[in-house]
Amino acid sequence: MNIVVTVKQVPDTWAEKKLDPATGTTDRKSVDNVMNEMDEYGVEEALKIKEAHGGEVTVVTMGPEKALETVRKALSMGADKAVHITDEALAGSDALQTSAALAKVISTLSPDIVITATEASDARGGVMGALLAERLGFPQLTQARKVTVDPGAGTVRIERQADNGYALVEASTPVVVGVVEKINQPRYPSFKGIMAAKKKPLTTLSVADAGLAADTVGLANAGSTVADAKPAPPRQSGTIVKDEGDGGTKAAEFLAAQKLI
Amino acid sequence: MAEVLVLVEHADGEPKKVTAELLTLARSLGEASAVFLGAPGTYAKAKDYLAQYGASTVYVVESEDVSDYVVAPVAEVLAKLVTDKAPAAVLTAATPDAREAAARTAAKTGSGLIWDAVGLTPELAATQGIFGGSTIVTSKVTKGTPIFAVRPNTTTPEAAPTTPVEEKVDITISDSARSAKILDRVVEAKSGRPDLTEAQIVVSGGRGLGAAEHFALVEKLADTLGAAVGASRAATDAGWYPHQNQVGQTGKTVSPQLYIAVGISGAIQHRAGMQTSKTIVAINKDPEAPIFEFADYGIVGDLFNVVPQLTDAVEKHKA
Numbered sequence: 001m002n003i004v005v006t007v008k009q010v011p012d013t014w015a016e017k018k019l020d021p022a023t024g025t026t027d028r029k030s031v032d033n034v035m036n037e038m039d040e041y042g043v044e045e046a047l048k049i050k051e052a053h054g055g056e057v058t059v060v061t062m063g064p065e066k067a068l069e070t071v072r073k074a075l076s077m078g079a080d081k082a083v084h085i086t087d088e089a090l091a092g093s094d095a096l097q098t099s100a101a102l103a104k105v106i107s108t109l110s111p112d113i114v115i116t117a118t119e120a121s122d123a124r125g126g127v128m129g130a131l132l133a134e135r136l137g138f139p140q141l142t143q144a145r146k147v148t149v150d151p152g153a154g155t156v157r158i159e160r161q162a163d164n165g166y167a168l169v170e171a172s173t174p175v176v177v178g179v180v181e182k183i184n185q186p187r188y189p190s191f192k193g194i195m196a197a198k199k200k201p202l203t204t205l206s207v208a209d210a211g212l213a214a215d216t217v218g219l220a221n222a223g224s225t226v227a228d229a230k231p232a233p234p235r236q237s238g239t240i241v242k243d244e245g246d247g248g249t250k251a252a253e254f255l256a257a258q259k260l261i
Numbered sequence: 262m263a264e265v266l267v268l269v270e271h272a273d274g275e276p277k278k279v280t281a282e283l284l285t286l287a288r289s290l291g292e293a294s295a296v297f298l299g300a301p302g303t304y305a306k307a308k309d310y311l312a313q314y315g316a317s318t319v320y321v322v323e324s325e326d327v328s329d330y331v332v333a334p335v336a337e338v339l340a341k342l343v344t345d346k347a348p349a350a351v352l353t354a355a356t357p358d359a360r361e362a363a364a365r366t367a368a369k370t371g372s373g374l375i376w377d378a379v380g381l382t383p384e385l386a387a388t389q390g391i392f393g394g395s396t397i398v399t400s401k402v403t404k405g406t407p408i409f410a411v412r413p414n415t416t417t418p419e420a421a422p423t424t425p426v427e428e429k430v431d432i433t434i435s436d437s438a439r440s441a442k443i444l445d446r447v448v449e450a451k452s453g454r455p456d457l458t459e460a461q462i463v464v465s466g467g468r469g470l471g472a473a474e475h476f477a478l479v480e481k482l483a484d485t486l487g488a489a490v491g492a493s494r495a496a497t498d499a500g501w502y503p504h505q506n507q508v509g510q511t512g513k514t515v516s517p518q519l520y521i522a523v524g525i526s527g528a529i530q531h532r533a534g535m536q537t538s539k540t541i542v543a544i545n546k547d548p549e550a551p552i553f554e555f556a557d558y559g560i561v562g563d564l565f566n567v568v569p570q571l572t573d574a575v576e577k578h579k580a
Binding site for chain 1: 331333336357362363365367368369372373376377386390394396397398399400401404405437440442443445446447449452456457462486497504505510511512514519528536540541542544553554555557558561562563566569570571572573574575577579
């Protein structure tokens with residue numbers, strides 16, 4: 001199995017995030033950046049499939065030089081090699097542009113399975129799996145909470161999460177799998193893994209190296225533009241009461257007064 | 262007036278409330294055209310509802326080719342309609358399936374996409390609350406046909422009865438769009454409660470509940486209010502409640518009329534998923550809990566006393 005897994009470096013979810021007023025894009029400089037938490041589930045799933053069926057796991061990311069920290073984390077978890085698409089010209093690319101760039105590079109890797117997380121915690125689009133499937137022309141197996149690979153039949157079966165249960169979905173490889181949080185328990189990189197990661201092959205591609213047209217990437221060619229951004233008016237704290245044995249009754253009175261019940 | 266396409270959100274033909282919201286929003290922008298895609302025989306159940314909420318036209322595809330495969334066929338139909346009808350915009354719900362369909366449609370038609378819109382002006386400027394609602398952004402699509410995935414519960418549905426023109430879409434779904442086949446749909450939790458993202462009232466439980474079985478308190482209050490049940494990440498991580506009910510940065514984002522947080526401290530992880538709720542009520546024994554900094558009404562006390570009493574009082578009020 002030739003497995004590709006995408007990862008993204010994002011601002012830490014415990015930090016207050018802001019937009020860069022100059023570009024209307026996420027300010028990635030003023031905060032700690034980490035691997036998108038959900039991507040850890042993607043990397044883990046890739047490693048599990050490799051361990052069960054053999055093969056190789058390639059990590060692909062797009063982002064500034066700093067994003068290498070996230071690539072190294074995936075390599076230290078056990079991925080075999082990595083491709084880092086990085087270029088000043090890519091800054092400000094939207095999800096549609098990013099999916100086109102990733103798909104272009106991924107298609108050169110001839111994968112059987114492309115794994116991506118359902119969403120990144122910064123933009124929360126939840127569309128990358130669908131977009132990669134569209135761009136690559138692969139079946140879309142997204143929102144997966146369980147993945148079963150049958151290498152003999154060349155099929156992948158998933159449980160696609162729904163609000164009230166799941167759909168059982170099957171497709172023939174090559175496929176794009178989008179995993180949800182909690183599909184597995186991501187491993188921690190071991191000391192050995194961290195040491196080994198430093199020697200693993202890393203390919204760095206510029207826009208030109210990746211064969212992308214310069215007039216399609218970056219903020220200037222994005223499909224939408226931010227006209228205005230401002231902090232939401234802060235929520236004011238309301239009435240806080242200490243329960244004197246009638247707290248529940250008082251809360252119901254509040255709800256009734258607000259015509260909420 | 263220019264047409265605005267609305268992808269109908271439904272369960273086996275029964276329209277979801279967000280469909281009425283999208284049709285209402287579409288009518289403020291132009292002429293609302295509903296796009297109904299479902300299994301054979303399902304459209305009949307949606308027909309009156311779409312007329313009630315003012316669809317001027319309904320484009321219909323009733324086929325297993327659209328109902329039995331994941332998302333790609335929906336995008337094929339929407340992309341064809343974008344090309345054939347040249348609408349002013351396309352609106353979908355910002356639900357997992359519909360936003361994936363919106364994204365693929367954008368890719369197919371070379372259009373820009375804005376997701377989680379909470380408002381749209383007639384000039385098609387979209388408002389979004391990003392970073393968990395802490396920043397309000399206004400943006401516009403600059404390429405192709407603007408496509409918006411609109412967050413449920415952000416428009417008040419208004420009826421505007423019409424007699425829609427029905428048009429069967431002449432399309433053959435491609436083989437490549439029929440590659441991810443749905444073999445079975447398994448219903449696990451038939452709670453009878455509203456969908457978390459659509460509910461007018463949400464009652465969520467967190468770490469303070471202490472154990473899975475104590476979620477019964479939250480469920481009882483929710484059922485008394487006709488509410489959906491949510492959970493904080495601490496509660497889903499502990500395995501006390503299913504992951505799909507998680508509200509927060511890495512779970513669902515909700516903006517109901519009323520949000521009741523039971524035993525939830527209100528750290529940024531949780532706040533990001535619920536701070537756009539209209540009214541927030543918090544019950545927590547820790548007076549220092551961050552949730553009290555932004556709750557409209559807070560009770561500092563033992564949830565095991567407060568919640569049953571609140572449930573009783575709501576029951577009495579309703580009786």
